[in-house]
Amino acid sequence: MPDHKVVSKEEWVAKRKELLKKEKELTRQRDQIAKERRELPWVAIDKEYVFDGPKGKEKLSDLFDGRTQLIVYHFMFQPDWTEGCKSCSLLADNYDSVIVHLRERDTNMVTISRAEFDKIEPFRKRMGWKFKWLSSFNSDFNDDFHVSFPGDPKDQKQVYYNYAMTTFPSSEGPGISVFHKDRDGKIFHTYSSYGRGLEEFMIMYSLLDIVPKGRNEEGLPYPMAWVRHHDKYGDQTFKDIYVELLTKKS
Incomplete structure (x- = not known):
């Protein structure tokens, strides 16, 4: 016998309906949060960020690629690392194949890391990913969006991450940021999420959450x-x- 409560089909359906009510409440809450997220005020980007990518030097404005919306995944890849973060790699496995669909909704998505491009590109090819991946090595982009931290993480210094001062176990942190470009070419920062907020973009966790053993x-x-x-x-x-x-x- 399984080490879990076993009931009749009728009792199971009754319990399932109770849970379904809560799931529907959560869906409505998610819809409301998504609406409030879209209604957040924007911040104008006044600095010109330049990245190294497959086409050489590219500005932030170039990364929209004809769209008005841009999603950037801040992938943890420190300049002296030999490969990218394994947890970020898991998340990248989740979004690599959906970018073609995003582009049909006026949205482009790219990945940016602090490692130099000559180190990024071989790793991207090794992993079989198709997404565009650029280096912010020669810019302040990672610092300004609080995903790179100076000093040795072993010193346990306080850093600003996920909108609060905290200690962090690495000199790099994961995150996702969203930008909008208006018809005059002006760019605005509209949203960023860090830490466990990134679980929202991992279908793997959503699937594990429905199996008996969970995560x-x-x-x-x-x-x-x-x-x-x-x-x-x-x-x-x-x-x-x-x-x-x-x-x-x-």
């Missing part, structure tokens, strides 16, 4: 400790990964 991350050193680059899982089973992580934790 199954309790007891790990940190919630996403099990995540690997998608080309690194190989023959290692989830049990092998958990044993490895729990051994490190102890």
